[in-house]
Every structure is written in C-alpha cells, then in structure tokens.
Amino acid sequence: MPPTRQLLTATDADTGPMTDREAERDAAFTAWLAARQPALLRTAYLLTGDRHSAEDLLQTSLAKLYLSWDKVRDRGALDAYARRILVNEHTSLWRRGWKRREHAAAVVPEPEPLLESYDDGTAAQVWDLVQGLPRRARAVVVLRYYEQLTEAETADVLGISVGTVKSQCSRALTALRERTPSHLDPSLDPSLDPTSREEER
Amino acid sequence: MTDHTPDATRQRLEQGLRSRADLLTEAPLTLADVRTTARSIRRRRRAAAAGVAAAVLAVVAVPVGLGLAGTTDREVQPAPAPSPTAPAPGYLEDGTVHHLDGTDVALGGVQGVRAWAPLGPGYVADATRQGGRVVSFHDADGSLETTWPAPTTRSFVVDGDGRHAAWVLPSGEPVLLDGTTGELARLAPVAGARSPEAVGVLGTCPDDCGVVVADRGGRGPGATYLVPVDGTARPFLPEVPQVVALSPDDSLAAGLVGPAPDDIHSCGGVWSTGSGQTAWEDCSDNLYLFSPGSRYVATTFAEGLGPNSLRIKDAATGVLLHEMSLVDWMPGHVWVDDEHVLVNVQRGTDWSLVRIGVDGTEEVLAGPAPGVDEEEWGMAVSPYLLPTGP
Numbered sequence: 001m002p003p004t005r006q007l008l009t010a011t012d013a014d015t016g017p018m019t020d021r022e023a024e025r026d027a028a029f030t031a032w033l034a035a036r037q038p039a040l041l042r043t044a045y046l047l048t049g050d051r052h053s054a055e056d057l058l059q060t061s062l063a064k065l066y067l068s069w070d071k072v073r074d075r076g077a078l079d080a081y082a083r084r085i086l087v088n089e090h091t092s093l094w095r096r097g098w099k100r101r102e103h104a105a106a107v108v109p110e111p112e113p114l115l116e117s118y119d120d121g122t123a124a125q126v127w128d129l130v131q132g133l134p135r136r137a138r139a140v141v142v143l144r145y146y147e148q149l150t151e152a153e154t155a156d157v158l159g160i161s162v163g164t165v166k167s168q169c170s171r172a173l174t175a176l177r178e179r180t181p182s183h184l185d186p187s188l189d190p191s192l193d194p195t196s197r198e199e200e201r
Numbered sequence: 202m203t204d205h206t207p208d209a210t211r212q213r214l215e216q217g218l219r220s221r222a223d224l225l226t227e228a229p230l231t232l233a234d235v236r237t238t239a240r241s242i243r244r245r246r247r248a249a250a251a252g253v254a255a256a257v258l259a260v261v262a263v264p265v266g267l268g269l270a271g272t273t274d275r276e277v278q279p280a281p282a283p284s285p286t287a288p289a290p291g292y293l294e295d296g297t298v299h300h301l302d303g304t305d306v307a308l309g310g311v312q313g314v315r316a317w318a319p320l321g322p323g324y325v326a327d328a329t330r331q332g333g334r335v336v337s338f339h340d341a342d343g344s345l346e347t348t349w350p351a352p353t354t355r356s357f358v359v360d361g362d363g364r365h366a367a368w369v370l371p372s373g374e375p376v377l378l379d380g381t382t383g384e385l386a387r388l389a390p391v392a393g394a395r396s397p398e399a400v401g402v403l404g405t406c407p408d409d410c411g412v413v414v415a416d417r418g419g420r421g422p423g424a425t426y427l428v429p430v431d432g433t434a435r436p437f438l439p440e441v442p443q444v445v446a447l448s449p450d451d452s453l454a455a456g457l458v459g460p461a462p463d464d465i466h467s468c469g470g471v472w473s474t475g476s477g478q479t480a481w482e483d484c485s486d487n488l489y490l491f492s493p494g495s496r497y498v499a500t501t502f503a504e505g506l507g508p509n510s511l512r513i514k515d516a517a518t519g520v521l522l523h524e525m526s527l528v529d530w531m532p533g534h535v536w537v538d539d540e541h542v543l544v545n546v547q548r549g550t551d552w553s554l555v556r557i558g559v560d561g562t563e564e565v566l567a568g569p570a571p572g573v574d575e576e577e578w579g580m581a582v583s584p585y586l587l588p589t590g591p
Contacts (some may be wrong), residue, residue, distance in 0.1 A: 030232050037228035046222050059230055063238035064344070073346075088309045088344045089325040126217025136297070136307070145211065160296045160313060177210050 005187045025069055030077060033062070040082060046142045049131045061086040083147070084157050087139050123181050133172065136160075140168040217568075256574060259338045275389050290537050292545075292567065293317050293555055295588040298324065298343070301537060301566070304510040310345030316356040318366065318589040319379025325366045338367060338383055344521075346383055349376070352398065354417070357476065360402035360410070361493070363583050367399045367412040375399060375412040375428050381397070391434040395578035401447035403427060403474070413437055415444055425456075440477045445469070445488070449591045453516055455489030455498065456514045466502060472518060481514065481519030485566025490590055491516055494539040500582055508532070511544055513559055523561045535590040547572070552583040 025195065039060070044054035044061070064085050065078075072081055130141055141153045144165065152168075160164045291300040293314055298306045308314060311328035318325055322347070335348035336357060346352040347545035350370050357368040357378075364379045373390040375397070386407070391397050394416040404410030413430035425444040427437040438444055448454070457469035461484035469489070470482030486500035486507065498516040500507035511525040511534060525531075530547040537543045540559045541567070546552065553568030573584050 026232060029235075033230070033232065034228060037230060038226050042225045043227070044224040045225055046218060055229055059238050060584055062230060062235045063242055066235050066239045067242060084309055085344060088307060089344055106513065123217045123220045123420075127221055129355055130218065141214070142218065144262075145215045146222065153336075155312065156310070157306065158296070158309065160299070160307075164295055173210050175216065176214055 029066055029069055036061075036079060036082065040086060043083065043147060044086060044090075046146055047087070047135075047139060057090055058088065061089045064089065080153075080157070083143070087143070087157055090135065090139065094188055126176065129172070129176050129179060137168045137172065140165055141172045145154060157163065202335070223410060231576070232341065235423055241308060254565055290319060290535060290543070290588050290590075292543070293588070294584050301569075305419045306341075306343040308337070308339050308343045308345075309337075311335070311348075312445060314586060317586065318359045319363055320362050320366055320378070324381060325359075325380065327351055335372060336366075336378075338356075338378065338380075349378075349385060354384075354396060355398040357589065358399045358401050359589055359591045360406060363591060364405045365410070367402050369397045369414060373397055373412055377406065377410075377430060379407055386430055388428045389429060389433045390535070391416060391428065394426075400444055403447060403451050404431070413444065413447060413507055417443075428546065438472060438474065440479075441472055442464075442483070443469075445503070447474070447517060448491040448498075450495040451490065452495060453498075457487055458482070460591065461485070462490050471498065471519065471535060480517055483519060486512065490534065490536065490542075492539045492542075493591065497522065498538060499536070499542050511542065511557065513542065513557070523557065524558055525557055525563070533587040535587045543587060545585050545587055547583065552585060552587055552589075 036101055040056060040061070044058045045051060046053045048057055061082065065082050065157070068081075068085075074077055120123055130138055133141060139158060140154060140160075143149045149157065149166045151162050154165045158165075212448070227309055234264065256510050259356060265494060279339075291298060291302075293299070293308070296308055296314065298308060300306070300437070307326070308317065308324060308326055308328070311330045313329040314326050314411075315334075316327040320338070322341045323545060324343065326337045326339065328335060328347075330337060330348055334351040336350045336351045338346045340346055353371050354366045355368075357366045359366050364380050366380065368373060369375050370387075373394060375388040375390070377386045377388060381385070384407075390409075391414055394414070396417045397414045398417060400413045400415045402410055403413055407430065411427045413425060413431075414434065425441065426434040427435045428434045434503045438454055441454065442459065443457040444454050445457060446455040451474060454472050454474050455469065456472060457467050460466075461468050464483050467487040468482060468484040471480040471489075472478065473480060480560055486502045488501045488503050490499045492498070493522050495516055498510050498514050500509065500514060508531050509529060510527050511531060512521055513522050513523045525544065528546045528548050532547075533545040534542050537556065542557045544555045544557055546555050548569070548572060551569030552572055553570070554566045556564045556566050558564075570584050572582055
C-alpha cells in the first residue's frame with residue numbers, strides 16, 4: 001500500500017471544494033428562501049425580541065446556510081439545518097456582546113400582538129416571560145412551544161440533553177403559572193378543580 | 202423529570218408566542234442580501250485562517266533561532282505565543298464551552314461529549330451524533346461543520362499549537378485534522394498493530410509532521426511508532442517501552458518503563474526525543490501532561506477510580522515544584538497557560554474547578570457543584586469537562 005495522504009469522506013458534510021454550479025445553486029436557494037423565509041423570520045423574532053435584530057440574525061444565518069448549501073446533501077434536512085444555524089448564531093451574537101439596536105423600533109415597525117379571540121390578557125405576560133429568559137432557555141421554549149419540535153429534536157438542535165430540555169420547559173411553565181393571576185388561570189381556580197367538584201358533590 | 206404542569210399553561214404559552222410571531226409574514230431578504238453577507242463571512246474566515254497561520258510561523262521560528270544559538274535538546278524552549286484566535290481554555294458543561302474569559306460557545310449538533318478541545322479558530326469533540334460515536338468539527342461559533350468516525354480506544358490528541366488533532370480510526374489508520382481548513386489527512390496504518398492509539402503530534406504540520414502512535418495491544422508494554430504524513434510508520438523512541446505524552450515543543454517525551462518495586466505504582470520519566478537520553482526517572486506516577494511552553498510537567502497516578510493528587514515538576518529535571526493536596530477524585534486536568542493547571546476536583550459529593558499555579562497558589566474558578574448522574578458510570582460524575590490539552 002503506498003503512503004497515503006488522502007482526504008477522508010466526511011460522514012455528515014463534505015469539506016471538499018465546491019462545485020461550479022452556482023446558477024443552479026442560486027436558483028434552488030432562491031426557491032427555498034421564498035418558501036421558508038417568513039417562518040424563519042418569525043422564529044428569529046421570538047429569539048431576539050425585536051424585528052430589526054431578527055432580520056440581522058436571519059440575514060447572517062441565511063448567509064451561512066448559503067455558504068454551506070452544497071454540503072447539505074439531504075434537501076429534506078434543510079429546514080432543520082437552517083434552524084440550527086439560526087439558534088446557534090443567536091447564541092453567538094449574544095456571546096460577542098452584540099447589542100440590540102436602540103433605534104430598531106424607529107426603523108422597522110414592531111408587530112402588534114395578534115389578540116386572538118381566546119386571548120384573555122396573558123399574551124403580554126407570555127412575551128415578558130419569554131424575553132426575560134436566558135438565551136438558551138428562550139431557545140428551548142421557542143423551539144418546543146412555537147416550532148413544536150419534540151424534546152429530542154429540540155435537544156438535537158441545541159446540542160443539549162433531553163433532560164435539560166425537559167427541565168427548561170418545566171421551569172418556563174412554572175414561571176408562567178406563577179405570573180398568571182389566578183382568575184386568568186383555570187389550573188389555579190379552585191372552582192375548576194376536579195377534586196373540589198368531587199367534594200362538592 | 203415529568204412535566205406535571207397543566208396543559209392550560211402550555212396552551213397559554215403557545216398562544217402567546219403565536220400572537221406575537223404569526224403576524225410576520227414578510228420575506229424581507231433577497232438573494233443579493235444573503236450573498237453580500239456571505240461574501241463578508243467568507244472574507245472574515247479567510248482572515249482568521251491567515252492569522253492562525255502567521256502565529257504558527259512565529260512560534261516555529263523561536264526554537265529554531267535558539268537552537269542556532271547553541272542550546273541543547275535538553276533545554277526547554279520558551280512558551281509558544283498563543284494563537285490570536287484561540288480563546289482561553291475553559292470547561293464544557295451541558296454541551297456549552299465556558300471559556301475563562303467569560304465567553305460561552307455551544308457545540309451544536311452533538312450530544313454526550315466525551316472530550317473536546319479548541320482547534321484552530323473552532324473546536325473538535327468526541328461525542329455522539331444520531332446514536333453513533335463521532336469526532337465532530339465545529340466552527341468558532343460552535344456550529345457543526347462535519348463529523349468523522351471516532352476512535353475505539355483513546356480519544357483524539359491535539360498538537361502543541363492547537364491547530365491539528367489526530368486520532369486512529371477503527372480501521373487502524375491514523376488521521377490528522379487541520380483545524381483551520383477542516384481537511385482530514387489519512388495516514389498509513391501501523392502494520393501489525395493490534396490496538397493503536399494516538400499519543401501526540403510531532404513536527405510542523407501539515408507538511409513536515411507525523412502522528413505518534415502507541416500500540417497497546419500486545420502482551421508487553423507495547424511499542425510506539427511515528428507515522429509521518431507522507432510515509433510509513435517507523436519505531437519512535439525504542440528506548441522507552443511505553444510513550445504516554447509529548448512536550449508541545451517536541452523536545453521531550455514522557456513514558457513508562459514498568460511496575461514500581463511496590464507493585465502498585467509505575468516507574469517512568471522523561472526522555473529527550475532528539476537523543477533518546479533519559480532526562481529523569483521516578484517510580485510514582487503514570488500520567489504526564491506537559492505545559493504549553495514545555496517547561497513543566499503535571500503528573501498524577503491513576504488506578505481504580507482515578508487520580509486523587511497532582512504534582513507539578515520541572516519537565517527537564519523532574520524537580521517537584523508543587524504538590525496539590527489530596528482530594529477524593531480528580532478525573533481531569535489541563536494546562537491553561539504555562540504557569541497554571543486547571544483541575545477537576547471532587548471533595549465529598551461536590552465538584553469544583555481549581556486553578557493551581559506552579560508557585561503553589563490554588564484558586565477555585567467554578568463550583569462547588571453537585572455531580573450529575575451518568576448512565577455509563579452508574580454514579581454521579583463531574584458536571585465539568587475539561588478540554589484535551591496538547
């Protein structure tokens with residue numbers, strides 16, 4: 001066997017040189033971008049808490065995805081890959097001490113909360129709670145309760161254990177319960193407690 | 202932990218998030234926007250890579266110049282300058298690297314990290330992905346770049362400048378990962394080796410270096426080989442039955458020669474890699490880790506549950522400079538600079554990270570904290586995982 005200095009095929013993504021199919025790649029990326037950008041913007045908005053920061057985060061994340069486009073062999077995994085970049089980039093921005101732009105609201109109007117018919121006034125409390133969470137706990141809550149990922153999927157995106165996902169979710173729900181006035185939370189209303197009803201009977 | 206929170210609270214949380222986010226239906230970014238940012242990122246990555254290369258050149262130049270001035274291979278070279286892109290080492294906890302300078306980086310896409318290290322501008326880890334053990338390569342932000350098959354025995358090793366990692370594939374082939382480019386070079390296997398594992402990286406990579414591989418598979422103490430990137434394996438320091446560590450400046454190697462007279466400890470010491478001459482020997486410890494500048498060596502004795510004390514010695518003479526007081530368990534330690542070792546310490550049921558200086562100073566940097574349950578060990582282990590040192 002001759003001396004070797006070969007490149008080993010990677011198991012996840014090839015680190016070899018990119019192919020010269022830029023036009024085809026750009027067309028595919030543009031089509032994916034049109035379909036998926038609004039959803040990613042919403043996730044970015046929940047992670048960052050303001051519209052301008054969300055667009056900055058999204059632009060950087062999409063650029064990283066664009067640079068890695070040819071490495072993602074499984075096109076069905078693009079959304080998960082993009083979500084992973086988005087969340088990790090958010091952590092990175094925070095790590096660098098990147099500050100939210102104070103004038104953001106003056107440049108890009110913030111969306112007013114959509115008050116659904118079933119909203120009873122706790123939407124603002126939810127928003128305050130989520131935005132007050134540490135960044136990784138916030139990411140857990142957004143992925144789990146907005147993106148509706150499973151605990152295992154959330155753990156995989158964030159690179160943490162399922163147990164940590166469970167504990168972060170539990171803490172967030174407990175905090176929300178504690179902040180919700182009892183008259184707005186059926187779970188805290190003794191009149192709605194099945195046990196109480198049994199006793200009344 | 203079971204979630205006992207009523208579904209109503211969860212529904213409120215989900216509705217609250219939707220009420221804020223679902224109004225956003227725009228797609229404000231165009232392909233041109235994305236490409237502009239991508240070009241900027243690409244330029245930044247190239248600049249970072251060039252910075253690492255320049256730092257490596259500067260580090261290599263120092264020992265060569267001193268060598269011409271008449272130093273011997275026994276003399277210890279000055280500590281290499283740290284890479285400008287390498288953050289201060291720290292520890293990993295729950296998948297996130299906490300650097301001593303206060304920055305945090307989550308290693309994404311993997312779980313169950315067994316070992317990790319800064320590598321070039323990014324990171325390398327021995328971890329689990331999709332149920333399988335892999336060596337993963339991450340960029341500076343912790344995003345997963347790619348993975349390769351992991352070794353079956355000892356994990357990866359890192360070279361002295363923190364730019365290359367090496368390990369042995371399950372096929373027996375040593376590999377060398379360039380942390381700047383992400384390129385993996387496959388080297389020639391050691392013929393006849395039964396259980397080869399990487400001990401260190403020798404020389405100046407990528408073109409003039411090799412992986413030092415020890416074969417622990419035989420009945421005896423084993424043998425050690427140097428596998429150059431463009432050649433076949435040849436014996437390395439045959440005077441030393443079992444090489445266990447290399448100094449970052451490549452001038453010294455630590456090794457074991459056999460059991461101590463008390464049949465408990467091991468006899469070993471430090472040898473010159475250039476002449477093969479013994480620098481010093483003793484019969485106490487069996488784990489050796491050289492400081493970044495190769496001036497000192499931290500030694501411990503591991504058996505049973507692992508080491509419970511640590512000694513810092515002059516690497517060239519073996520003179521004891523400081524001995525850490527006994528603890529219940531200290532399963533890991535790493536040099537954080539040329540004067541300090543960071544040690545993972547268990548006292549009772551609590552864990553701490555203690556920084557120990559060559560001058561005897563001890564400072565608790567993290568903890569005390571309770572252990573975490575680990576299925577593999579069936580017991581509580583440290584919540585902190587220190588990086589693999591060079």
